[in-house]
Amino acid sequence: MYPNPRDWNYTVAPLPGLDGRIPPFPRGRLLGGCSSMNGMQYIRGSKEDYDRYARVSGDPGWGWDALQPYIRRNEHWTPPVDNHNQTGQFNPAVHGFHGINAVSLPGFLLPVDVMVQQVTQELSDEFPFNLDYNSGYPLGVSWTQSTIKHGKRSSSFTSYLGPEFIGRPNLHVVLNAQVTRVIQTSQRPATFKMVEFAESRNSARYHIAATKEVIISAGAIETPKLLMNSGIGDPTVLSSLGIKARVNLPDVGKNLSVHTGVSLNYFVNSTDTFDDIIRNLTVRQMLLDQWLATDGGGRLSVVYADHDIFERLPSNSSIFEVHADPAPGPNSPHIQSIASNGLFPPPPEGHFVSVGPTCDPELTFISHSGGSIELNTTNPFDNPLINLGCLSTDFDIAAIREGMKSTLRLIGAKAWEGYVLSPVSNITTATTDADLEAYARANAAPNYHVVGTASMSSRDANYGVVDPDLLIKGVKHLRVVDASVWPYVPSGNTQASVYILAERAADLIKATWE
Numbered sequence: 395m396y397p398n399p400r401d402w403n404y405t406v407a408p409l410p411g412l413d414g415r416i417p418p419f420p421r422g423r424l425l426g427g428c429s430s431m432n433g434m435q436y437i438r439g440s441k442e443d444y445d446r447y448a449r450v451s452g453d454p455g456w457g458w459d460a461l462q463p464y465i466r467r468n469e470h471w472t473p474p475v476d477n478h479n480q481t482g483q484f485n486p487a488v489h490g491f492h493g494i495n496a497v498s499l500p501g502f503l504l505p506v507d508v509m510v511q512q513v514t515q516e517l518s519d520e521f522p523f524n525l526d527y528n529s530g531y532p533l534g535v536s537w538t539q540s541t542i543k544h545g546k547r548s549s550s551f552t553s554y555l556g557p558e559f560i561g562r563p564n565l566h567v568v569l570n571a572q573v574t575r576v577i578q579t580s581q582r583p584a585t586f587k588m589v590e591f592a593e594s595r596n597s598a599r600y601h602i603a604a605t606k607e608v609i610i611s612a613g614a615i616e617t618p619k620l621l622m623n624s625g626i627g628d629p630t631v632l633s634s635l636g637i638k639a640r641v642n643l644p645d646v647g648k649n650l651s652v653h654t655g656v657s658l659n660y661f662v663n664s665t666d667t668f669d670d671i672i673r674n675l676t677v678r679q680m681l682l683d684q685w686l687a688t689d690g691g692g693r694l695s696v697v698y699a700d701h702d703i704f705e706r707l708p709s710n711s712s713i714f715e716v717h718a719d720p721a722p723g724p725n726s727p728h729i730q731s732i733a734s735n736g737l738f739p740p741p742p743e744g745h746f747v748s749v750g751p752t753c754d755p756e757l758t759f760i761s762h763s764g765g766s767i768e769l770n771t772t773n774p775f776d777n778p779l780i781n782l783g784c785l786s787t788d789f790d791i792a793a794i795r796e797g798m799k800s801t802l803r804l805i806g807a808k809a810w811e812g813y814v815l816s817p818v819s820n821i822t823t824a825t826t827d828a829d830l831e832a833y834a835r836a837n838a839a840p841n842y843h844v845v846g847t848a849s850m851s852s853r854d855a856n857y858g859v860v861d862p863d864l865l866i867k868g869v870k871h872l873r874v875v876d877a878s879v880w881p882y883v884p885s886g887n888t889q890a891s892v893y894i895l896a897e898r899a900a901d902l903i904k905a906t907w908e
C-alpha cells in the first residue's frame with residue numbers, strides 16, 4: 395500500500411549486498427507508527443536477546459527475568475475470533491491477560507497449516523513443535539501470535555491512545571505536526587528542553603518548552619535524523635553540513651541492523667490461497683462482507699501465515715570456523731521462516747505457497763559495517779540517506795543460504811505431496827551454494843525490523859548514544875524511547891520488543907520525577 399500519504403515514502407540507498415537493488419521500504423507516518431500498518435506478528439525474541447541487552451547496558455533491569463512485569467503489563471491475551479479451543483497452541487503461563495495491547499492466535503485455519511503441523515511430526519528433529527515461541531525459548535515451529543483483537547488490528551494507537559487514555563487532560567496529541575529539531579536550552583550541563591515543530595516544509599515553526607524532559611520516539615530512521623538536525627552526532631560530519639555541533643556522539647545513526655528475508659515460491663494444487671484475494675476485487679469484497687457480518691471473522695481475520703519457524707545453523711556449519719556466532723546464546727535462532735498461504739504480490743495467474751527464511755544479521759556492536767542513517771540535507775522535511783546493509787557480511791550470506799536449504803528440506807517433506815506442484819524458480823536441492831547466494835542477492839529484501847541507530851550502552855562506555863535509562867549521553871532531560879536504542883536486533887519481529895522497552899521506560903521516567 396505504498397507510496398501513500400501515511401507512509402514516509404523513503405527511497406533507500408542501493409544495496410550492494412542485493413545486487414545494487416533498491417527494495418521498497420515502507421514506514422508508518424501516522425498515529426501508532428509502523429504498528430498501525432505492520433504485519434502484526436507478536437514475537438518477543440529470546441531470553442538471551444534481553445540478557446545480552448542487560449550485559450551490554452550494564453543494567454540487569456533490561457534482562458528477560460526483570461522485564462517480565464513489563465511484558466505482562468503490555469499484553470492482553472485475547473481469544474481468537476473463531477473462539478476455538480486454544481489448548482496445545484500456546485502456553486498461558488508465559489502471557490499477560492490484563493495488559494493494554496491485544497494479542498491472539500489465528501482465528502481462521504489456512505490450508506498450509508495442516509501441512510506445517512504434519513512437518514513437525516514427520517521431520518521432528520529439524521522442525522519440532524514448540525508450544526510457544528514467546529516463552530523466551532523460540533526454537534522450533536509455533537503457532538503465530540498476532541496483535542489482533544477480534545479480527546482487527548491492535549496497534550500502539552488503538553491500545554495506548556485508546557478511548558480511556560486519549561481524553562486525559564495532561565495528554566495533547568497534535569496531528570499533522572513534524573518535529574524539526576530539539577533545541578538546546580542550556581550549555582552546561584547540555585540541556586535540550588525545547589521542541590520545534592511545523593506542519594510542512596514551508597509552514598510556520600512552533601516551539602514548546604518542556605518543564606521536565608523531552609522524549610523522542612520517532613523510530614529507528616527518524617530519531618537519528620532528528621538528533622543530527624539538532625546538533626547531536628559526529629561533530630566533523632555535522633560541521634561539514636553546516637550544522638552547529640552541540641553534543642559529540644559519533645554513533646548517532648550508526649549500528650543500523652535489519653533482518654533480511656527471501657522466499658522460495660511454489661505452485662500449488664489448490665485455489666484456496668491468498669492470491670485471488672489480492673488480484674480479484676470481487677473475492678476481496680466477498681471476504682470483506684464476511685468480515686463485517688461476523689464482526690472480524692473469516693479469512694481476513696488472519697495474517698499471511700499461521701506459523702513461525704525458528705532455527706539455528708548447525709553448530710558444525712563451516713561459517714563458524716571463520717566467524718564467531720553472532721547469536722546471543724545457544725537457545726536463540728539465526729533463521730526465522732514462515733509458510734505463507736500465497737504470494738505478495740501474486741503474478742496474474744496461478745496459486746502459490748511462499749516459504750522463506752529471514753536471517754538474523756551478523757552484528758558487531760557499534761562498529762558494524764552493515765547499515766546507517768545519514769543526513770541527506772539539513773532540511774528536516776527531506777528524507778535521510780538510509781543504508782540498510784543487507785547481506786553485507788559472510789555470516790549474513792551463510793545464514794540466508796542455510797535458511798534456503800532448510801526451506802527446501804521443509805517443502806520436500808511428504809506432508810506437501812499432492813499439494814505442492816512445482817517450484818516457481820529453478821532452485822532445488824541440487825542447486826549449488828553459489829547459485830543459492832546469487833538467488834538470495836537477486837530476490838531478498840529487508841524485513842523492516844530496524845534497530846540500533848541510537849544504541850544503548852553502559853554508562854561508562856565511550857560509545858553508544860543513550861545510557862541504560864535511555865537518556866542521551868552527556869545531555870540532561872532528553873530521552874529516546876523507540877527501536878533505535880536496541881543495540882542488537884532481537885531474534886524476531888521487533889514490535890513486541892518496543893512495547894516491552896516502552897513499558898519499562900515509563901517506569902524509569904516516573905522514577906526520575908517522583
Ligand SMILES: Cc1cc2nc3c(=O)[nH]c(=O)nc-3n(C[C@H](O)[C@H](O)[C@H](O)COP(=O)(O)OP(=O)(O)OC[C@H]3O[C@@H](n4cnc5c(N)ncnc54)[C@H](O)[C@@H]3O)c2cc1C
Binds near residue numbers: 620878886
Ligand atoms: C511494513 C512493516 C511490517 C512490519 N511487520 C512487523 C510485524 O509483523 N511484527 C513486528 O513485531 N514488527 C513488524 N514491523 C516492525 C515494527 O512495526 C517496528 O519495529 C515498530 O513499530 C517500531 O516502533 P517505533 O516506535 O520504534 O517506531 P515507529 O513505529 O516507526 O514509530 C515512530 C513514529 O514517530 C513518527 N515520527 C517520526 N519522526 C517524527 C517527527 N520528526 N515528528 C513527529 N513524529 C515523527 C512516525 O511517523 C511514527 O508514527 C514491521 C514494520 C513495517 C514497516
